[in-house]
Amino acid sequence: MTTTFHPALGEAARSFLSRQHHLLIDGRMVESDSGRRTDILDPATGELIATAAEASASDVDRAVDAARRAFTGPWSKTTPAERTRIMLRFASLIEANGDELAELECINSGKPLPFCRNGDVAGIAEMLRYMAGWTTKMGGETPNVSLPGEWHAYTLREPIGVVGQIIPWNFPLNMAMWKIAPALATGCTIVLKPSEQTPLTALRLGELALEAGVPAGVLNIVTGFGNPTGAAIAAHPGVDKVAFTGSGETGRRILLAAAGNLKRVSLELGGKSPVIVFPDANLEAAAAGVCSSIFFHAGQICAAGSRLYVHERAYDQVLEAVARRAKSIKLGHGMEVGTEMGPVISRRQLDRVTGYIHSGQEEGATLYAGGGTAGERGFFVQPTVLTGVKPGMAVHDEEIFGPVLCAMSFSDDADLERISATANTTTYGLAASIWTKDLGIAHKMARRLQAGIVNVNALSSPDAALPYGGYKQSGWGRERGFDAIKLYTEVKAVAINLNT
CATH class of the missing domain: 3.40.605.10 (Aldehyde Dehydrogenase; Chain A, domain 1)
Structure with missing residues (x-):
């Protein structure tokens, strides 16, 4: 060659x-x-x-x-x-x-x-x-x-x-x-x-x-x-x-x-990090944070926010904003001006990610955005959103390491204990993100989530002084x-x- x-x-x-x-x-x-x-x-x-x-x-x-x-x-x-x-x-x-x-x-x-x-x-x-x-x-x-x-x-x-x-x-x-x-x-x-x-x-x-x-x-x-x-x-x-x-x-x-x-x-x-959006949050900011967390570097981030939980009163609005942003992301070579998302690392990784997308659909998830590959060369996967995801599905339980978001909702019937218990239903515990204007909810959820890094109204906190690592099988x-x-x-x- x-x-x-x-x-x-x-x-x-x-x-x-x-x-x-x-x-x-x-x-x-x-x-x-x-x-x-x-x-x-x-x-x-x-x-x-x-x-x-x-x-x-x-x-x-x-x-x-x-x-x-x-x-x-x-x-x-x-x-x-x-x-x-x-x-x-x-x-x-x-x-x-x-x-x-x-x-x-x-x-x-x-x-x-x-x-x-x-x-x-x-x-x-x-x-x-x-x-x-x-x-x-x-x-x-x-x-x-x-x-x-x-x-x-x-x-x-x-x-x-x-x-x-x-x-x-x-x-x-x-x-x-x-x-x-x-x-x-x-x-x-x-x-x-x-x-x-x-x-x-x-x-x-x-x-x-x-x-x-x-x-x-x-x-x-x-x-x-x-x-x-x-x-x-x-x-x-x-x-x-x-x-x-x-x-x-x-x-x-x-x-x-x-x-x-x-x-x-x-x-x-690894990680299978939850992003939890409460109805009082700045929903546009939350949607932008969700997209950055899962679609940056084509989702090849151990702390990527790959599981999205949104209150049912805000679910449609957030999901529509996420899908709109996902569809507008410019894929391309990282050296090209304006590129927002590059490829996954290899053909093997592309096959792995698209395999998860297909298996999710076979298990009952609905493709809300993306789902395919892009370009005639290189290893590009479209920013993808799946709805109707449930625990037990591979896309919910396993780390995909690609630009695939699993979206779910919760209702008023779900108190903080139930929401955090759902978010904690994974073998991983690396990161979590909470979006709310209520500092009481933020502090209470931060204590309940089994994660080494919890960000509130932010997608990440890349400061050299902050410890980075996870609970459970995240290391x-x-x-x-x-x-x-x-x-x-x-x-x-x-x-x-x-x-x-």
């Missing part, structure tokens, strides 16, 4: 795509032991844009060894203030190369370019700066102990060691930095595996990290498939912790693999905020007997 680039792509991004992309191990780009390569496609066209190395288990061994040497060597000798300065330089380099990073993210993941620039690139620079602020503030405590005699007791918060990080294809830049930034701040070293479908921006981040002064071996990047590359990271005895974002199925396999050395595990998994642990620092540290208690 011949590589094909969108004509609007800038020279810097074209130059990067034209390279042979290798593994980043111990500060150098190296070929994989296998010599095999993976085709990287533009999901908006289905055409080849680059190839990347496929790492083997032996490559993971090399990366872990490099990370261990860096952890016990130069990285362990840096002061917190030095780590801060390196991370701030890294953030500045990201901004200086923001156009290139945004274009690479756009052409590889399919998201519209403006969001890649103003959302992803700006967001990861902010995440680095936020986490850089924690390096000098991770002190321990001096507990008052009740042991006989005189004691001096204190705690230390120390880096956990070598961490393996495995990230998905939907937000390659964000998911990478949500894991890299707290690991760097705490003094850990990293073996990062991006998705085999979207490795490009992770590799570019690796180059910028070296330019910023991150020592060789601190950030290693191994590209390849879940098996063998991800599996080798999860099972490796030299990895002290694994952080994973992706599917529940893969998360369970990671847990089993991590049992070998009882490594620490954090998981950010273990929290990213962002100080909770992310906790994921990458161990607490050591020290007690000194002053009586001898």
Whole structure:
């Protein structure tokens, strides 16, 4: 296959795509032991844009060894203030190369370019700066102990060691930095595996990290498939912790693999998030929020608001506004001006999403908007709304990871307990959204919903200081905020007997 680039792509991004992309191990780009390569496609066209190395288990061994040497060597000798300065330089380099990073993210993941620039690139620079602020503030405590005699007791918060990080294809830049930034701040070293479908921006981040002064071996990047590359990271005895974002199925396999050395595990998994609209809400704002939550990035968001519950007095108005907006969304290549929604990531994902739409109709749901594919090339699914959805249907219970909204209503007979119980009828518990002007209802519902993130009159809250993670089968642990620092540290208690 011949590589094909969108004509609007800038020279810097074209130059990067034209390279042979290798593994980043111990500060150098190296070929994989296998010599095999993976085709990287533009999901908006289905055409080849680059190839990347496929790492083997032996490559993971090399990366872990490099990370261990860096952890016990130069990285362990840096002061917190030095780590801060390196991370701030890294953030500045990201901004200086923001156009290139945004274009690479756009052409590889399919998201519209403006969001890649103003959302992803700006967001990861902010995440680095936020986490850089924690390096000098991770002190321990001096507990008052009740042991006989005189004691001096204190705690230390120390880096956990070598961490393996495995990230998905939907937000390659964000998911990478949500894991890299707290690991760097705490003094850990990293073996990062991006998705085999979207490795490009992770590799570019690796180059910028070296330019910023991150020592060789601190950030290693191994590209390849879940098996063998991800599996080798999860099972490796030299990895002290694994952080994973992706599917529940893969998360369970990671847990089993991590049992070998009882490594620490954090998981950010799926979601089937409810959006609950009360009749007093600003209904146009709610409809806009519903559309943004489920149709942005073609619904390929773990926290997407895929289950809509609207009071029956407002149901028709909200549904009509949602359908109107859904039908007006401009689908297209992310590099094209005016594009509001891009493709799903692959042919396989397109088939998965359309399969759910068809199964929903077969189980009794009604197609209210969309439902088909679009365009003569690429992997585009129309923004879709299903009504008549009930618990037990696959479209209601399972994560579709596509632009498919399941709409339902509730009546005056349903009190807050019943509404929240219905919203909680899922194995997931990642996010939820409440739309109402009544702060009493908002606070009461927020307490009742089993979700790690609850937004009121908002579709999301992408702030670096707010913890992100879920209840139930949406994962273990929290990213962002100080909770992310906790994921990458161990607490050591020290007690000194002053009586001898």
